[in-house]
Amino acid sequence: xxxxxxxxxxxxxxxxxxxxxxxxxxxxxxxxxxxxxxxxxxxxxxxxxxxxxxxxxxxxxxxxxxxxxxxxxxxxxxxxxxxxxxxxxxxxxxxxxxxxxxxxxxxxxxxxxxxxxxx
Numbered sequence: 731x732x733x734x735x736x737x738x739x740x741x742x743x744x745x746x747x748x749x750x751x752x753x754x755x756x757x758x759x760x761x762x763x764x765x766x767x768x769x770x771x772x773x774x775x776x777x778x779x780x781x782x783x784x785x786x787x788x789x790x791x792x793x794x795x796x797x798x799x800x801x802x803x804x805x806x807x808x809x810x811x812x813x814x815x816x817x818x819x820x821x822x823x824x825x826x827x828x829x830x831x832x833x834x835x836x837x838x839x840x841x842x843x844x845x846x847x848x849x
Contacts, residue, residue: 746808749781756814764799764806765827767792768813772821781812782821789822 762768769792774783781802788801799809816822 750811753811764796766795767825769823771823
């Protein structure tokens, strides 16, 4: 049994229930998926749950939801609930992932080139 397997055993359903305060889904519709980037906007407060503190500390630089889930060894559904809480309190910001650069349409480039040649 690997260390990761042992961590999942240690985090039984009771622990996950406590972490999410019994919620299986975010209360507010949080528009996050696995590739959404999360960035901390506030410092951790002493009254925050340890999972919120961990998220705020690790998200000083943009981090995807999948990476947060992996670092915390928590299921995506639990991380989504935690992030919804932090988004509601404006402690974190959700950003769309950076899109790969797309090349412009070849026909458009040819039209521009022909138009410039006619000048």
